Amino acid sequence: MRRIFLIATTTLAIAATLGCAAAQDRPIRDAIKERRAARAAAPAAPSSVAGMQLVEMSFQGRPRSYYVYVPRGAQGRGGLSAVMVLHGGQGSGEGIASTTGMTSAADQVGFVALFPNSDGKQWNDGRASTRSNIDDVGFLRAVIADASARFGVDSSRVFASGLSNGGLMTQRLACDAAGSFRAFGVVVANMPADLRASCSPARPVPMMFFNGTADNLMPYAGGEIKSLKALGMGAGGEVLSYEQTKAFWAGVDGCGGSTGQVAVPDRAKDGTEVSVEQFRSCSGGAELTFYTVEGGGHTWPGSAGGRSRMSGAVTQDISATSELVRFFGRYGL
Secondary structure, three states: OOHHHHHHHHHHHHHHHHHHHHHHHHHHHHHHHHHHHHHHOOOOOOOOOOOEEEEEEEEEEEEEEEEEEEOOOOOOOOOEEEEEEEEOOOOOHHHHHHHHOHHHHHHHHHHHHEEEEEOOOOOOOOHHHOOOOOOHHHHHHHHHHHHHHHHEEEEEEEEEEOOOHHHHHHHHHHHHHHHHOOOOOEEOOOOOOHHHHOOOOOOOOOEEEEOOOOOOOOOOOOOEEEOOOHHOOOOOOEOHHHHHHHHHHHHHHHOOOOOOOOEEOOOOOOOOOOEEEEEEOOOOHHEEEEEEEEOOOOOOOOOOOOOOOOOOOOOOOOOOOHHHHHHHHHHOO
């Protein structure tokens, strides 16, 4: 009996000791759990990698991606402004980065450059001919959020621009996501006719446009966008004329009179002539600037390369990249 009593007493002592140890360990385990939860909830530290990178992500249950360029000297920092550039139909983020030279501007000024990829051949830009269940407005907002977490982008200092189909999509962003971008830049794209009735920005939107009078794809006078169906290129659809596009956005922004067309010095002597028209007395401090390239084609002004049969002439009298960066600078770039 004495032996049984000793065994029972020892067992109870061990159990009590283990219970005390478990009680002592519980706060440690809880602290570890809390620390892990805090790390998961905290924003990621900005990437320490500079240069061009491809970022793959998921949106609407589909794989999506974008290229990002972090300027040298800015890696690991937060609070960086960003310029988003949208490629044209059948293009890519990598291609529009090369065409525009926006990465060089990013190095000079110190902003992050974002080059998203569409999900397929065209952005869902508001034309009936590109309409789909792909929420590109939501995706581009998600790119901002992702770049904010990964690369230290200040989500309140992001600017949107685009070429052709990307320029049409930029106008849709101005209509549907004015609160996500400070200002907008549109190259060789008029206002989609199908988007006009539903476009109601949440605030006056500062915008800069560039269009060529000899554009073989985006009709300067409005009407049907040309598509090369035999080659599987283009989505067609109808756009307003450039003059109607000016009037539309001036009305949306509550602008007064314009400066009228002012000639830009013809420095390049490349067969193109450039003029600019500005609306400065708009609501909320917004400004509208419209560049007209006489003889200009379906091209990014100031980009490398000369005249081609399909795209037409590239003016060298101005650089769309430089003008956009200067314009965005007035709104906090």
